[in-house]
Amino acid sequence: MIIKLKNSITNKEYLDLCAKIEELGLTPRNVDSENHKVLNIIGDTSKVDETTISSWPGVSNVTRIQVPYKLASLEAHPEPTIIDVCGVKIGGDNFTVMAGPCSVESEEQIISVANDVKASGAKILRGGAYKPRTSPYAFQGLALEGLDLLKEARKVTGLPIITEIPSIDLIPRFVEEVDIIQVGARNMQNFELLKALGKIDKPILLKRGLCNTISEWLMAAEYILAGGNNKVILCERGIRTYETYTRNTLDLSAVLAVKELSHLPVIVDPSHSTGRWSMVEAMSKAALACGADGIIVEVHNNPECALCDGAQSLKPAKFDKMMGQLRLIAPIVGKKI
Numbered sequence: 001m002i003i004k005l006k007n008s009i010t011n012k013e014y015l016d017l018c019a020k021i022e023e024l025g026l027t028p029r030n031v032d033s034e035n036h037k038v039l040n041i042i043g044d045t046s047k048v049d050e051t052t053i054s055s056w057p058g059v060s061n062v063t064r065i066q067v068p069y070k071l072a073s074l075e076a077h078p079e080p081t082i083i084d085v086c087g088v089k090i091g092g093d094n095f096t097v098m099a100g101p102c103s104v105e106s107e108e109q110i111i112s113v114a115n116d117v118k119a120s121g122a123k124i125l126r127g128g129a130y131k132p133r134t135s136p137y138a139f140q141g142l143a144l145e146g147l148d149l150l151k152e153a154r155k156v157t158g159l160p161i162i163t164e165i166p167s168i169d170l171i172p173r174f175v176e177e178v179d180i181i182q183v184g185a186r187n188m189q190n191f192e193l194l195k196a197l198g199k200i201d202k203p204i205l206l207k208r209g210l211c212n213t214i215s216e217w218l219m220a221a222e223y224i225l226a227g228g229n230n231k232v233i234l235c236e237r238g239i240r241t242y243e244t245y246t247r248n249t250l251d252l253s254a255v256l257a258v259k260e261l262s263h264l265p266v267i268v269d270p271s272h273s274t275g276r277w278s279m280v281e282a283m284s285k286a287a288l289a290c291g292a293d294g295i296i297v298e299v300h301n302n303p304e305c306a307l308c309d310g311a312q313s314l315k316p317a318k319f320d321k322m323m324g325q326l327r328l329i330a331p332i333v334g335k336k337i
């Protein structure tokens with residue numbers, strides 16, 4: 001339920017209103033934006049009579065949100081959410097490029113790639129320390145050592161860092177050390193993890209699950225938002241279909257769907273969605289053209305020898321060329337890169 005407030009509402013009316021809502025066993029949450037004064041009501045509002053609330057002082061009107069992802073919905077928050085990550089803006093008219101290797105492999109590798117992607121214009125450095133691999137015998141990531149190396153790369157380049165969290169127990173460490181916490185596709189419906197991430201104040205990149213609908217993805221975001229963390233970035237990373245030529249099927253229409261349904265920023269992963277480096281530039285251009293708020297791209301200094309996902313990783317020179325192309329397209333579609 002959304003309560004639109006009158007612009008003339010007094011502080012006392014506002015506090016009285018919040019108290020009355022709390023008496024009903026519900027939680028009022030302020031989501032003021034530039035043009036709207038709005039209170040979102042969290043909890044079971046099925047027994048609440050909206051005509052009564054409409055008559056309370058300071059209230060302009062009351063609307064019930066029909067979709068199940070109430071906080072993620074555009075109705076709850078009519079303007080796009082823009083998330084600030086150490087001064088880098090994600091959402092609105094920004095096209096934010098995150099780039100780096102699939103996995104952090106060594107100090108030399110991560111520093112070299114970090115310097116390269118920064119020089120080409122990436123704003124955020126990616127790198128996996130914990131790798132969710134299909135086989136338990138495949139490289140699992142350098143774990144905490146990988147996290148330390150990412151921090152080292154941040155120190156050298158000044159780029160904020162994003163990395164995937166494998167489990168709840170690592171949350172305190174990630175909150176302390178990482179700038180964006182990534183929830184991988186395989187964890188999109190790990191509801192206990194999502195609930196725990198809802199309680200922290202840190203941007204979360206929520207990847208779409210391998211076989212999940214847009215509605216399930218938005219409900220997963222809702223778990224984080226419901227806990228009070230409103231810094232959620234969505235990431236379309238391809239879904240599993242009957243097609244096998246590409247690693248997954250990139251669902252670019254999901255970007256438009258998210259824009260129709262939600263205020264949350266949505267970025268595209270052209271690497272995991274295609275599994276092929278030769279498709280990354282074209283899919284990145286397509287992501288920019290269709291209104292995505294950014295991309296997260298795998299770049300490796302020596303993809304042939306990468307410990308993970310070399311086949312979909314761009315070499316730094318190719319990434320540089322792609323960035324040049326994206327810079328040409330961005331102003332045409334009204335985005336800043």
Ligand code: PEP
Nearest residue numbers: 128184185186207237272
């Ligand atoms: C990744 O970004 O490194 C990754 C494992 O992606 P996904 O969760 O989308 O498979």
Ligand code: MN
Nearest residue numbers: 102298308309
């Ligand atoms: Mn990868």
